[in-house]
Amino acid sequence: SPTDSPSTYRKRGEGSGNISWGYANANSTKKKPVKQLYFEWEYRGKRGKTYVRSHLKEQVISMNEAKVTVIKILKLLAYNPKVARAVGLN
Numbered sequence: 001s002p003t004d005s006p007s008t009y010r011k012r013g014e015g016s017g018n019i020s021w022g023y024a025n026a027n028s029t030k031k032k033p034v035k036q037l038y039f040e041w042e043y044r045g046k047r048g049k050t051y052v053r054s055h056l057k058e059q060v061i062s063m064n065e066a067k068v069t070v071i072k073i074l075k076l077l078a079y080n081p082k083v084a085r086a087v088g089l090n
Contacts, residue, residue, distance in 0.1 A: 015043035015070030019052075019061060037061075039077060043070050046086040050077050 018040055023033040037052040039060060052060050056076055063073050071087060078084045 015041060015074075017041035017043075017064065017070045017073060019064050020049075022049075024051075039064070039073060041070050041074060041083075041086075043074060043086055048080075048082050048086065050074075050080045050083050052077065053079070 020038050020040055022036055022038050024036050025031040026033050037057050037060070038049050039052050040049045041047060060073060060076065063076075074083050074087045075089075078087055078089050
């Protein structure tokens with residue numbers, strides 16, 4: 001039955017999000033571009049792309065693969081003021 005298989009989608013209302021790699025300093029002539037992990041999200045009509053700090057990288061990747069609710073991932077990333085506002089932590 002489908003309930004036994006690991007979830008590949010989040011339920012309606014849990015928000016949406018995915019992980020992408022981007023480059024910091026991409027347009028800089030002085031610094032070499034640095035590959036960084038970002039979490040792109042949409043939650044309650046708000047959306048954003050938030051840098052994932054290196055010490056949270058493995059945790060965010062595994063949470064996203066397990067399709068944990070977006071709000072739980074965003075609470076980890078709430079050091080970003082835009083995320084904190086979206087989650088309602090300020």
